């Protein structure tokens with residue numbers, strides 16, 4: 001197995017999800033996450049909380065948020081779901097609905113590991129595209145495993161944007177929009193220019209760098225202005241906000257309100273966005 005630094009991050013996120021069943025209130029149920037947890041990744045999760053205590057809580061919020069994105073979208077008629085850079089996401093198993101097909105895209109080593117773990121436990125990997133999605137033709141590759149480019153589609157792009165080379169993101173999103181007429185793509189992101197790293201508060205930079213160190217990967221990309229997706233690609237920003245704000249809806253508003261003021265300021269930098277392909 002040759003899983004690189006970015007692939008390792010999938011184990012860390014699965015480890016955080018695996019701890020959810022012991023929490024009260026639990027924000028979601030991911031009974032299979034523990035299959036993809038290990039001591040090294042659990043150590044990284046602990047390190048995240050040492051560097052900036054709300055870090056793993058924000059991963060919990062984002063999991064719940066992307067679940068909600070899928071549940072609402074499927075109720076509104078989406079027929080396909082793509083887990084893009086899905087890592088050890090098990091939503092294809094536990095959010096499955098009749099009439100909705102799930103697809104996964106990730107690096108070969110990550111998906112082969114996942115497939116082997118599932119096979120040992122009598123489960124099947126959903127139809128998948130193996131490879132670097134910035135390099136391969138994603139719509140065409142998915143079509144080969146049963147994806148219908150014409151069917152209404154939801155794409156979850158969770159825990160990915162920050163790891164990607166910034167100059168490749170708009171071309172990638174333009175290629176998707178050119179081949180798939182009707183879809184929404186939801187992602188999390190940092191709302192700062194991570195090339196320039198001009199933080200108003202130096203504490204924010206220290207925290208971000210601590211998170212990079214714990215994850216064992218760097219974050220070259222943030223989006224200070226979501227307008228780029230409307231100006232330079234055919235999308236409309238359908239939703240956006242900070243994860244911390246979702247605390248109230250998720251029953252943890254008091255916990256977030258009790259965070260020190262400067263933690264709450266830092267948390268304004270970690271956000272979600274849903275882009276809808278214009279004309280969809």
Ligand SMILES: C[S@@+](CC[C@H](N)C(=O)[O-])C[C@H]1O[C@@H](n2cnc3c(N)ncnc32)[C@H](O)[C@@H]1O
Pocket residue numbers: 006007009010013014084085086087088089105106107110131132133134157158159160163
């Ligand atoms: C932080 S993990 C998140 C995994 C999953 N979405 C989640 O939230 O649990 C990032 C995942 O994206 C995958 N990834 C990042 N960039 C990729 C690329 N260019 N091509 C394919 N996979 C990529 C990594 O291999 C890894 O599995």
